[in-house]
Amino acid sequence: MTVTPSHAARPATFPSAEDEVVEICRDLLRIDTSNYGDDSGPGERAAAEHVAALLSEVGLDVDVFESAPGRTSVVTRVEGADRSRPALVVHGHLDVVPARADDWSVDPFAGEERDGMLWGRGAVDMKDMDAMILAVLRRMIRDGRKPARDLVVAFFADEEAGGVQGAQWAVDRRPELFEGATEAVSEVGGYSVDVDGHRAYLLQTAEKGLWWLRLVADGKAGHGSQVNLDNAVTRLAGAVARIGAHRWPLRLTPTVDALLRGVADLTGLPYDPHDPDAVDRLVAALGPAAAFVGATVRHTANPTQLDAGYKANVVPGSASATVDARFLPGHEAEAEAQLRALAGEGVRFETTHRDVALEVPFSGGLVDAMSAALLAEDPGASVLPYTLSGGTDNKSLSRLGITGYGFAPLRLPADLDFAGMFHGVDERVPLDALRFGVRVLDRFLATC
Numbered sequence: 080m081t082v083t084p085s086h087a088a089r090p091a092t093f094p095s096a097e098d099e100v101v102e103i104c105r106d107l108l109r110i111d112t113s114n115y116g117d118d119s120g121p122g123e124r125a126a127a128e129h130v131a132a133l134l135s136e137v138g139l140d141v142d143v144f145e146s147a148p149g150r151t152s153v154v155t156r157v158e159g160a161d162r163s164r165p166a167l168v169v170h171g172h173l174d175v176v177p178a179r180a181d182d183w184s185v186d187p188f189a190g191e192e193r194d195g196m197l198w199g200r201g202a203v204d205m206k207d208m209d210a211m212i213l214a215v216l217r218r219m220i221r222d223g224r225k226p227a228r229d230l231v232v233a234f235f236a237d238e239e240a241g242g243v244q245g246a247q248w249a250v251d252r253r254p255e256l257f258e259g260a261t262e263a264v265s266e267v268g269g270y271s272v273d274v275d276g277h278r279a280y281l282l283q284t285a286e287k288g289l290w291w292l293r294l295v296a297d298g299k300a301g302h303g304s305q306v307n308l309d310n311a312v313t314r315l316a317g318a319v320a321r322i323g324a325h326r327w328p329l330r331l332t333p334t335v336d337a338l339l340r341g342v343a344d345l346t347g348l349p350y351d352p353h354d355p356d357a358v359d360r361l362v363a364a365l366g367p368a369a370a371f372v373g374a375t376v377r378h379t380a381n382p383t384q385l386d387a388g389y390k391a392n393v394v395p396g397s398a399s400a401t402v403d404a405r406f407l408p409g410h411e412a413e414a415e416a417q418l419r420a421l422a423g424e425g426v427r428f429e430t431t432h433r434d435v436a437l438e439v440p441f442s443g444g445l446v447d448a449m450s451a452a453l454l455a456e457d458p459g460a461s462v463l464p465y466t467l468s469g470g471t472d473n474k475s476l477s478r479l480g481i482t483g484y485g486f487a488p489l490r491l492p493a494d495l496d497f498a499g500m501f502h503g504v505d506e507r508v509p510l511d512a513l514r515f516g517v518r519v520l521d522r523f524l525a526t527c
Contacts, residue, residue: 096218096521097514101197103133104210104513107173108190108199114174116240122149123173123236130173130234133213137220142256146248150236154249154256157216159228166229167445167527168263168481170472171209172238172245175201182504196507203500205266207508208487209234211516215524226524227448231260238472241291241432246472250479262445263476267467267501268485269453269519271460272368273493275346278460280453281368282446283485285334285466286473287375288406288436290415293399293429294318294422300396307394312387315398318422319382322402325421327377327414329355330407334438334466335375341463370498374468378414380404401431405468408438434474438466439482445527449486452522456515457490469501488519 094102110129113120124145130153131141139155146152152173159166178187178200185191187200199206212232219226233256237245249256268283296318298311331339331352342361343350351357362373380402387398406414419428440446441464450462473483489512491497500506 093218093221096214096517099217100210100214100513100517101510103213104197104202104207104508105190105192107206107209108197108201109188111188112174112201113177114237114239115177118147118150120177122151124149124151126173127151127153127234127236130209130213133217134232137217139216139220144249144253146236146244146252150244152236152245152249153234154253155232157220157226157230157232159230160225161228164228165261166231166257166259167226168231168233168257168260168476169212169524170233170235170246170263170265170476171205171212172235172242172266172472173206173209174237174239174245175204175206176239176502178504178506184505187506192510195511196509197513198505198507200506202506202508203497204502204506205487207489207513207516208266211487211513211520214517215521219521219524224525227527229259230524231257235472241289241434242472242475243432246475250475254479257476257479257481260479260481263473263481263483264445264449264486265471265473265483266485266487267469267471268465269449269488270497271457271490272365274342274364274366277345278457278490279341279345280457280460280462280488281338281465282441282449282462283467284441284446284464285332285408285438286436286470286485287466287468288408288411288434289470290404290406290433291431292402292404293431294402294426295397295399295429296426297397298394301394303392303394310394311396311398312394314425315387315400318426319385319400321421321423322380322418323382325380325417327379327417329353329358330377330410331358332375332407332409332438332466334441334464335372337441338372338463338465341461345461366493367496367498371468372465374405375407375466378404378406378410378417379468380414380418406436408436408466411436434470435477437473437477437483439484445484448523448527449484451526452519453488455522456519486523488516488523489513490515
């Protein structure tokens with residue numbers, strides 16, 4: 080989009096991006112966009128309208144659209160200095176997982192500042208990155224500067240329920256919005272960890288696939304006092320117990336292997352990819368980030384919900400359970416076969432939502448630009464690749480051939496349980512980390 084001359088002519092009257100990012104993040108945290116996965120929440124419209132206003136204020140043309148009432152996404156395009164190059168998608172999501180106020184030390188939707196941190200649901204997942212994107216773009220345009228290449232800037236709905244009504248809907252119904260784009264950056268990468276006293280930034284180059292499924296067992300309904308050898312609850316309980324107790328073997332993908340080799344170099348610990356104990360020691364050296372990384376050395380499958388019966392003395396004719404399965408890139412078929420074997424006879428699988436695993440190279444111009452931007456602000460640090468145990472909207476964009484990375488840069492205190500902030504209680508982000516992220520993101524967009 081063309082920047083209006085009036086914005087570039089008076090940059091001194093506007094706040095710096097480092098100052099504005101805190102205000103923008105606070106305002107977003109105060110908008111409840113809880114996603115319950117069933118359209119019962121408030122939706123993203125209020126946040127989307129706020130984001131659209133911030134973009135329109137600096138002269139950008141904004142496309143605001145809904146997949147369903149209240150399920151609102153925002154997309155704009157920013158003209159780059161070199162328009163001959165493919166565009167870069169810079170995206171975030173506006174929804175958050177629900178929060179129970181009684182569990183929190185603060186109101187999860189108050190955007191409270193305390194102890195040098197901004198507290199609230201979405202502070203790290205991912206209204207912090209949304210705010211960094213907005214603050215950097217607003218300052219860049221007001222200064223009359225252009226990013227290195229065209230940007231497609233998107234703020235999606237529904238990521239926390241798999242993106243069906245957000246990024247996936249946009250890819251299916253509005254693919255022209257991403258025309259000419261070949262790469263993307265988004266959440267859960269570029270954050271720092273302390274490795275034996277050395278700061279390293281984990282750049283997300285892979286993410287596990289997901290399969291949310293219902294296990295359904297059928298049986299013979301009857302009176303609870305009678306012998307029943309075809310009990311659906313018994314059959315389902317066995318399947319759930321076997322899946323929940325299964326210890327998946329080590330399966331190290333190229334990204335995980337590269338990360339562990341990097342940690343071994345920083346710590347001096349031995350690395351043997353075939354030794355679970357050696358792998359566990361290296362994962363533990365990542366401190367709080369071990370919760371993310373430890374789930375990426377193998378497949379996982381966790382039973383999460385059970386549903387059966389309606390009265391104590393009635394054997395129901397069916398019973399069901401929900402399982403959250405996460406597969407490593409390149410090994411999805413292997414994991415599915417194991418799950419079906421564990422479930423056993425008489426249990427059928429119903430897919431609630433399924434999406435791909437991703438793995439992309441830790442090399443190339445975009446990776447170089449991300450690494451250089453981080454190291455310019457933190458000389459002497461290291462940058463390592465890693466696999467995200469969860470998923471992002473990069474899954475949907477991959478269907479358009481867009482290569483996605485996780486890059487929401489934050490320099491964090493060594494003892495902060497960053498992984499525990501995601502979907503956790505008392506979610507918060509340091510103000511200094513937000514300001515650091517703005518500086519890194521500005522450098523990155525100017526050189527990418």
